[in-house]
Amino acid sequence: MGRAPNASPSRLHAAQKLDRVYFCRNGDGEPAASSARFTKDWRMSRDVYKLIRLELIEDSYFDETRRDAAGCPPCSADKKMCATLLQFVDGVSSRAVWKYLNIGSSTATESLRQFLRSLVNHFKGEYPRDPSADELQGIAAE
Numbered sequence: 243m244g245r246a247p248n249a250s251p252s253r254l255h256a257a258q259k260l261d262r263v264y265f266c267r268n269g270d271g272e273p274a275a276s277s278a279r280f281t282k283d284w285r286m287s288r289d290v291y292k293l294i295r296l297e298l299i300e301d302s303y304f305d306e307t308r309r310d311a312a313g314c315p316p317c318s319a320d321k322k323m324c325a326t327l328l329q330f331v332d333g334v335s336s337r338a339v340w341k342y343l344n345i346g347s348s349t350a351t352e353s354l355r356q357f358l359r360s361l362v363n364h365f366k367g368e369y370p371r372d373p374s375a376d377e378l379q380g381i382a383a384e
Contacts, residue, residue: 256321256344265320284324285331295319297364303356317345322353329354 264275264283280288298304304319325345328334334342336350345353373381 260321260324260343284327294361295323298323298357298360301356301360317349321345323357325350326354326357
């Protein structure tokens with residue numbers, strides 16, 4: 243019989259809602275969520291998010307052009323990154339991510355694993371040393 247497609251209506255609706263609120267533009271050309279709201283919700287500016295997203299899109303796990311065994315598109319890179327940020331930054335469980343983003347708990351966990359692996363691989367050349375205690379305090383204060 244084969245695998246069932248991943249495209250459930252609730253998953254697609256959650257992806258559209260996430261895209262509409264944080265990543266799409268309204269008719270006036272402005273982002274739907276303000277920069278302040280984006281920064282508050284995701285703990286980074288939209289510009290930093292875009293930079294990381296562009297780097298991670300090169301990774302096959304975050305590639306949105308591939309299809310699953312049933313021919314359906316995968317979760318969007320934005321959805322996987324948001325699931326990762328909720329787990330990594332806010333300490334939210336993968337089950338809670340499922341309720342918020344309608345993304346499977348195993349997908350959320352794998353997204354976190356792949357995100358951190360890709361982040362280290364892409365940016366290790368720019369950050370060749372561990373941060374000092376003063377730098378970590380400065381980052382925590384932001």
